[in-house]
Amino acid sequence: MARAMQLKRVVVTGIGALTPIGNNLEEYWNGLINGVSGADFITQFDASKFKTRFACELKNFDPLNYLDRKEIKRIDRFTQTAIIASDQAVTDAGINKDNVNVDRVGVVFASGIGGLITFQEEVTNFAKGDGTPRFNPFFIPKMILDIAAGHISMRHGFRGPNFAVVSACASSTNAIMDAFNLIRLGKADIILTGGAENVISEAGVGGFNAMKALSERNDDPKTASRPYDKDRDGFVMGEGSGVLVVEELEHALKRGAKIYCEIAGCGATADAHHITAPHPEGLGAKNVMLVAFEDAGMKAEDIDYVNTHGTSTPLGDIAEIKAITDVFGEHAFKVNISSTKSMTGHCLGAAGVIEAIACIQAVVHDIVPPTINHFTDDPELDSRLNFTFEKAQKRTVRAALSNTFGFGGHNACVIVKKFEA
Secondary structure, three states: OOOOOOOOOEEEEEEEEEEOOEOOHHHHHHHHHOOOOOOEEOOOOOOOOOOOOEEEOOOOOOHHHOOOHHHHHOOOHHHHHHHHHHHHHHHHHOOOOOOOOHHHEEEEEEOOOOOHHHHHHHHHHHHHOOOOOOOOOOHHHHHOOOHHHHHHHHHHOOOOOEEEEOEOEOHHHHHHHHHHHHHHOOOOOEEEEEEEEOOOOHHHHHHHHHOOOEOOOOOOHHHOOOOOEOOOOOEOEEOEEEEEEEEEHHHHHHOOOOOOEEEEEEEEEEOOOOOOOOOOOOHHHHHHHHHHHHHHOOOHHHOOEEEOOOOOOHHHHHHHHHHHHHHHHHHHHOOEEEOOHHHHOEOHHHHHHHHHHHHHHHHHHOEEOOEOOOOOEOOOOOOOOEOOEOOOEEOOOOEEEEEEEEOOOEEEEEEEEOOOO
16 A cells, blocks of 8 residues: 655745835835735726726836836736736845756646736727727737746746646735645645736726726725724725745755745635625634644644635624634633734735735734724624734734635635744
């Protein structure tokens, strides 16, 4: 009988972040712990006739500061941000062709929607014409959501596993899970993983408005993302990219890499309930946390911080907190809970990795970032829970759990913990 394989340990050795509250890891973390709101009026298009006229856009972002003009014309904004964050992560991890085997370095990358801005531009231009097809030859390669993974691998010469993951707003957490599994099964030494989403456009905002998913608090954009507040009225769209370098432990130690944390376990489940609404009792959310605990060989009492999906929607926030209280029991009143979407907005397919980075930094620095924009307690939420309202809180964070849930009933969860040799 074949002997069971010993799973390898997986650590994080590099991070890249391009977010609405910071264009690198240091800026992003400073924004988080200082409770900075990334929301403001939309600048990327004229939103004056839209129900929602604000979003969490990238600030002071010019792709020409990172990429050449010719390259920019050939890639959608989501691939631009994916490449930039990946470059940051590769540099941070100290990876070069002399200290890695490029055949064992892969890219598993996510986006919930992909090149929507390119799609909108090309179809709009065609509709304005006389019916003669005049499409940009880069239309399809710019739009398809796997192309970010392709560009990252080509840029760095990484020839290991390379593919894209899509599960709506759970996409980049699922990507982390796939990368984690590839490494612990010995299929690669290093995987660059994460996600990018940049769909602040007429089609993106108009489409989510039509679903009544977005906040319409145009009189006060900066406080519009209000997770767990009684008067929350929908999510605020965000954009950006996050990238983790996940690496097999012995490989990381051998090359003297800096280690941020260990990935303890992951989980994925389905609600099997509705295309957009969460299960009212948080069944899928409850199950995904239980699966992640089992995978990690941990229990609820081992967790000190939960970064919730917490989008600021009336139904979603309630369902997730029901799931947390069911899973954590009395320990639910001892953990810190926060939704960093109160600051970054909802970055859709990139949300999972951007929030996983918040968890990693909480584990590294023993600081829990806050949930900002809290004005009125929701009587449906237990007041004994610590939502980390308004101010970051210092505490020992041995392990942190990040939840992400997507349209279609997709649930994904990742647990990170302090690295111990």
